[in-house]
Amino acid sequence: MRIIGLAILILLLSYVLKVDLLDGTISLAAFSQSEAECIQEEEYDVFPVQTLEGDTVLSLFSVYPSEIWISFPERLEAFYKENPHLRNQTLRAGEIVDVPIYKDTQKSCS
Structure with a gap:
């Protein structure tokens, strides 16, 4: 009878621990504080450039x-x-275009 009582007590104790770990206060305590998510958006500076004959967008980027x-x-x-005016046409020599240059910026998240 002691063995059956001890087995029931062990099963009951393990069930209580399982429920407490998976659904109870212990599992929720680790995630109670929400961390601030830091989404870093790339910002760019615009650099005006006068194009030459034969320039392409790829050559300006290089x-x-x-x-x-x-x-x-x-x-x-x-x-x-x-x-936006260059979307449907090619670059012409002597035209001033704005080339985006992405900078390495450090943002602090709080």
């Missing part, structure tokens, strides 16, 4: 690189955001 790595489509999107 001559004026960014401090951080940005994919070509993202940088091209920023270029056309700054120069």
Whole structure:
């Protein structure tokens, strides 16, 4: 009879511990404070450039690189955001265009 009582007590104790760890106060205590999420958006500076004969957007990006790595489509999107008149035409010599140059900025999250 002692063995059956001891087995029931062990099973009951293990069930209480399982419920407390998975659904109870112990599991919730570790996650009670929400951490501040830091979403760092890349900011860029605009650099006005006078184009030469034969310049392309890719050649301007290679001559004026960014401090951080940005994919070509993202940088091209920023270029056309700054120069919407160039979306359907090619670059002409002597034209002043704005080239986005991404900077490495440190943001503090609190």
